Amino acid sequence: MTIERRAPRNDDVAIRITHCGICHSDLHMAHNDWGMSIYPMVPGHEIVGIVTAVGPDVTKYKVGDKVAVGCLVDSCQKCHQCTSGHEQFCVEGATLTYSSLDRRDGTITFGGYSDHIVTRQEFVLKLPDSLDISRAAPLLCAGITTYSPLKKYGVGPGQKVGVAGLGGLGHMGVKIAHALGAHVTMITTSPGKGDDARALGADEVLISKDADAMNAAAGTFDFILDTIPVGHDVNPYLNLLAPNGNMVLVGAIEPLPSVHGGLLAMRNRTLAGSLIGGLPETQEMLDFCGEHGIHPEIETIKLDEVNEAYDRLVRGDVRYRFVIDIEASRPAT
Template sequence: MFTKQLPTGEKVCAIGTTETDQKLRLIEIPRRKVGTKDVRIQIQYAGICHSDLHSSRQEWGKTQMPNVPGHEIVGFVTAVGSQVSKFKVGDIAGVGNFVNSCGSCNECSHDMVQYCVEGVVFTYGSPVNDEVGHTLGGYSEAIVVNEDYVFSIPKNLSLAGVAPLLCAGITVWSPMKHFGVKTGDHVGVLGLGGLGHMAVKLAVALGAKVTVLSHSSKKSDDAYRLGASNFIVTSDTKALSAADRTLDLVIDTVWAPHDLNGISKLLQTDGTIVILGMGKTLEISPTTMVFKRIKVAGSLVGGLKETQEMLDFCGKHNITSDIELVSVNQTEKAWDRMLKSDVKFRFVLDIAGTLNKEAIVAV
C-alpha cells in the first residue's frame, strides 16, 4: 500500500464529479511525481464501465470527491523512474482495475492480487496518502502508476479497442482460464453485452464451442458474427430443452435478477455457472445442483500475470473489443445509453482527442 506522502508532480485535466453535484465537470487534478518504480502514461483512450457511472452518481454509497472514474486505460509511456525495467518512453501501456496491493498476502503471492486480503488500491476511489486522499482514474490526461501494475500492449492491436480488455476482457478471461476452458469444450455465455461479447470472442479463440443465451432475439446476428455456434432466447423453453446437458461452463454476465434453474439444466454433470455480475439476487434450486453436482462460482476480474497473458493472447489472435468511440462531452449521454444497452458493445472515451480546456465548453 502507499504509506508515505506522495509528492505532487503536475496538474492535469480530467472530468469528474465534485461536491457541487453529480454531473461531470472539467476539473484539474494532481498527479504524483514519478517515483523510482513509477511509469507516467499519457492517456489516449479510457473505456467506460458500469462502475464508473454507479460511483459517480453515488449509487453504491457515498463516493469520495472529487471522483474521477476510469479503469480501462491505454496510452503512451512518457516518463519512467530510475528503477523501472519493464517500460521505456514511447511504449504502449495499459492500466486496469487496480494500482497497488499489499504484495505480501497469500493471494498477492499467488497472482490473485484482485483478492488481496488487505484490499487492493483501486484505480479510482481508494484511500491513499496524497493531497487528495484517494485515487483518481483514467478520465484524465495522464496517470502515474507503479510499473508492477502497468501492462504491455501488443503493438498490432487498435488502442481504442484494447481499452475494454483491461476490465471486460480480463473479467471473462480469468474464470475461463481458472476452470480450464480448452478446445472441444462447450461454453454458454449468458448476456451479450460488454462482457458477454468478449467472452464469446475469447472462448472461440480458446477452441471452445459457444452458445449465447439472451433474453432478446435481436442479438442473434451479433452472436453468430462474433463466432458463436448456437443462440438461444432464454424464454424459448423448446430451445432450452433441446440444449439440455450440452454445456460444460456458463459465463453469467447479467446484472439484473434472474432465475438460474433453467440455465442450470443446460449444464452437464459437474458443470459450472460462474457469476460475474454483482448487485442482484440469484435463484437456483439445491435439487438442480445436487443431481448433477453443479457448481455455482463467482469471479472478480483477474490477477496481474493473467491480465498480461490475456493481452498477449489477444495480440496473437488479433482480438479487441467492439466499441463506439465518443468524446468526453458525450460521456453522460453514453452512460445513459449504456443503461439501456444501447451500445455494441463498449463505449470508449477519446481522451487524447477531446479532453482539453479549449475543446470542452461543458461536459
C-alpha cells in the first residue's frame, strides 16, 4: 500500500529523508510486543534528511537545510513539561513519530522507513554541518538516550563511569562519556568485546562474570549507565557504585529480579531510569556530537534489507546500529 504524507501545514517542514536508523524498539513496535501498535505502520524514529518545503509560518528552517527528527513529532507545547523542555513527558501525552495519532486530525503518524516526512517545525532539529548525514541518524534515539542521563548526573572529568552492555545504546554511552571527559569502563559479560570497547573510547574493561574483578571494583564508580536491554540482576552493578553514586537504566523496561534495599540505603546509592530527552536537550546533544565529531558506528543497509536486519538484531548481530540508506533505496526514476 502507499502511505500518503500530508501537505505541509502552515508550521510544517517537509523533509526528504536520506537515512533512518533502526532502533530495537522498531522491532517491538512492528510485532506489537507492547500492545500499543497502530497499523498500518511505518517504523523509524532516527531520521535525517534535507528540507524540501516549509509552510508559510516556518521561521526556523528553509529549503535545503540538513535536519533531523527523533522520537517525537508533537506535544501540547503548553504544560509545565513541554515548557521546561521535557516534551517526552507532555501532560497530554506526546505524539510519537510513528504509530501514534496526530493531535490535529487524528491520522496515524508514520516514521522514517520512508522517502519523506512532514513535521511541525518545533519538532525538527538542526543537524550540525560537521556531522556526516550518512552516519548521524542513530543519534536521534541512541544518542539522546545516553546523553541525557550522562548530563543529568553531571558526568565529567575526574569521574569514574561504567557503561554496562555494549550495543546500540552502550557504544554511544562510551563515546559520549569519553567525550565528556570521564574515565570510562565498559562492563560486559563478553571478554571478546574488550578491544571494540577500547576502540570506542573505553579506558578499561570489566568483565561482569569475573567475581574477583567485580569485588575489586566494588564501591569505586561514580556513575553507571546500564544499557542492558532485558530484565537482569542489577545488584552486582549497584555494588560497584561509590557512596552517593548513581546508576541509570536505559535499556531494561522490564521487571528486574529482586533489588537489595541495603545496596541503595547503606551507601546513598541511586537506581534511576531515563527516557530519550526533550527537544532542547536533543539539539544540545546533536551540537555536542558535532563539536566532538561523535558518530555512531553503523552498518548501512537498503530499505529492502530491513527484514534481514531485524533478524540479525534479534541475534545481537550488528556493530552497532543499522542505518537504512533511504537515498540509495529510492526507485530509479
